[in-house]
Amino acid sequence: MITHRALATSVPNFAYLVKEDRIHGSLYTDEEIFRLELENIWYKGWVYVGHTSEVPIPNDFIMKSIGPQEVIMTRDRDGQIHLLQNRCPHRGNQVCTEAKGNRGIFTCPYHRWSFANTGKLRGYPYPDGYETADRSELGLGRVTRMAEYKGFVFGSFAADGPSLEEHLGRGGRDAIDRLVMTSPEGEVEITAGFLQHKAKANWKFLVENETDGYHPQFVHDSIFSVAQSGIGDLYGSESTALARDLGDGHTENDLRPEFRRIGKLLNWFGTTEDRVPDYVAKMVEAYGDEKARQIMIDGTPHVMIFPNLFIAEIQIFVIQPLSVNETVQHVTALQFKGAPDLNSRLRQQTMGSVGPAGFLLADDSEMYERTQRGVAAKNPEWNYLGRGIHRERRDEEGYLVADNTDEVTTRGIWRHYRELMEA
């Protein structure tokens, strides 16, 4: 592995490394840059942690993460969600080793201090040894801020800064709004459990790839051709779908223009109304005929919410960087409340597509790893990201858009990245 010593001993010059149409390869390989990213992005901004439906009843908890940090998401007995750190305030022992469960109290096995699932210290053995201690200071650490948007829970380690709504922006909120509308009850549930797919690659290769509309035709040709899938055409040069920079690092491949052109219900999911009649009936009942039809034609969004939540039509991915060249992609099927017939199909299709053996993601992951090894080469120093720069334009809402295969999305991600890293 080539390290960039010159960069490691001084503050990297991000204005030099991130240009409008190219970025420097060291951004993926330099350990000092990774350390700065943890500070400026992962431990400062809003990061997606989990969904309220993963802890549905009082005292449920589930182990989550913010970057390499473990975060325990709990629901206390009053129903309130907390994001706690897995570190005993005594000598630092991990207080929780289970992936999920239901408990009101976390007891540290080392000296048996115990904590409520709100993080508050409940007690310690032989308390006469702690006459001068301030018990209120000796709770579990917390993720400094926590906020929720329609069930999606985010955390930030910064005491102040933009609100979650500001971070998501109009584009991010609209994506989640559109997503939950796919349920006749207006709610998404994350209940199918996650696959954890590890790649020997920098996290930014994954973020970029999620809304890279240029690769699907090539990387995924093997499965599109044998499964007779129409997905590839959405990313062809004739496609009317759009690549969109939603601002603040959030990006989208908007497939609605194609689905509206085709005008068939549930075509976005590669199925037809007669296969899921109960779902269609419930949607019409919930939204009325016209709006239900529109929702079922438009389908769910393909939106990457910076830095780690990828809403990918039928599943969500959560990106977790472990080190400069190691990243985990957590992935599960979306489940829509009140849509059991649709949900079982969503699970089936997701299992086929994603994860370590997935028809799609095993090949994406191969590209992440090869690009990681590739950018270690000294020349050319830059990745060229200028595709479609001459045909970028503003849509009616003021967002930058271009053809679906264009790198307007990737450029948007890097523009935002540079702002964060220079701050």
Place this chain on the structure above:
Amino acid sequence: MTIHVDLALLAEVEQFLYREARLQDTHAYDDWEALWTDDAIYWIPANGADIDPEQKMSIIYDNRSRIGLRIKQFHTGQRHTQMPRSSLGRVVSNVEIIDDDGKEIRVASNAMIYESNLRGETVWATRNEFLLRRNGDGLRMACKKVVLVNNDKPIYTMSFLV
């Protein structure tokens, strides 16, 4: 307690499992596909050995037609993660006949798989359960369940036949 082992059956089952392992190690996709029954299930659970595959995500939960799709994808010559193919050597052991009702045989075994590919070298360890069925000229797999010992942790791409 006395255990009665049908040595002839054990030998037949072992030969079958070794053959399956060889076909996988050598990427003999079509010969491997021919080992399955028409109603087969190929299952690699995630997050434990006993999850409900109809409710929870598995790494692989293929019915017979999806097994076929998996093989077809290899044959396109565009399955990038297997170009070049993983170089594999696996050891199958602990072969135990759990049950035999004359038609179907339940078998347990373990496997250690050494994989070398572009990323590097990876060791995979599995506990396997088979449901084998007699089919005139020999045995067929009606179900193969592969429990990776680390299926609750993040794992690298595993795109060869396991």
